[in-house]
Amino acid sequence: METTLVFFSQLRMCESKEKPFVDLMHSSGRERKSDEVKIRAKEKRNRLSLLLLKQEFHEETHPCTSGHLAKDTRISPEETLKWGESFDKLLSHKGGLEAFTRFLKTEFSEENIEFWKACEDFKKIKEPQQIIHKAKTIYERFIQTDAPQEVNLDFHTKEIITKSITQPTLHSFDAAQSKVYRLMEQDSYTRFLKSDIYLNLREGKPQRPTNLRRRSRSFTYNEFQDVKSDVAIWL
CATH class of the missing domain: 1.10.167.10 (Regulator of G-protein Signalling 4, domain 2)
Structure with a gap:
């Protein structure tokens, strides 16, 4: 009888310790997922900004528009x-x-x-x-x-x-x-x-065509020559 009670007590102790650990793992997983979503969204915005910047520069320097x-x-x-x-x-x-x-x-x-x-x-x-x-x-x-x-x-x-x-x-x-x-x-x-x-x-x-350079910024059009123009790569 004592063995049964001790076994049951140990089981409850294991369960009480395991539950917070599982909750902590789930919470940590949700936080990491949230952080990853934010990072991906930020990267997408940055990439879209670079694409728009490149297209703007391209329009200004394209021979057909000069x-x-x-x-x-x-x-x-x-x-x-x-x-x-x-x-x-x-x-x-x-x-x-x-x-x-x-x-x-x-x-x-x-x-x-x-x-x-x-x-x-x-x-x-x-x-x-x-x-x-x-x-x-x-x-x-x-x-x-x-x-x-x-x-x-x-x-x-x-x-x-x-x-x-x-x-x-x-x-x-x-x-x-x-x-x-x-x-x-x-x-x-x-x-x-x-x-x-x-x-x-x-x-x-x-x-x-001349390189366009905003004097208040630290980058030029030439720095984005290797950026692909396909919008799909940013999505």
Whole structure:
């Protein structure tokens, strides 16, 4: 009788010790599975981001999409020499404006020239209603915080535009346009004159696709040359 009781007691003791151990194993297994799911989801997001980045770079550098290159090759070297005389002469020439815009795209700062061009078009508007509509479009695209192509302006300049946007005039963006113009003239323009885009045009050489590099990041398009373009590999 005592043997039976002892045996039964030992069985219950084994069971009581085994149950927490099993629960612990199941809990640990669920945690590992959850961690694995999170890791796989993170890896998938990262891979999709790289794919989208590669496709964006590819579209910018693909020869078939370089419509302006054919136009630029017809610009005489004599004309391009004038672009080096002043920033104003560069922007006043259609080919120069196109070449400079393409250069800014390689540095991912084309929002500056796009804003400048939008301001130039804005000052030519004659209809009052169009002034209000166009001013709001420019504000939402380039000025407001987190705008799709937000330009680098000081707080004071942005605040003045924000307060006047409900009743804009043809001069509402003059101060901002002037600041962006000076920024491009003192910074981007000097680099443009040393770039392959400009030097090749000045020497009459055919244009070649250029590597795109965002100066605020540490990677270039060349680093992703070995990434396959098949979306299926990321899924």
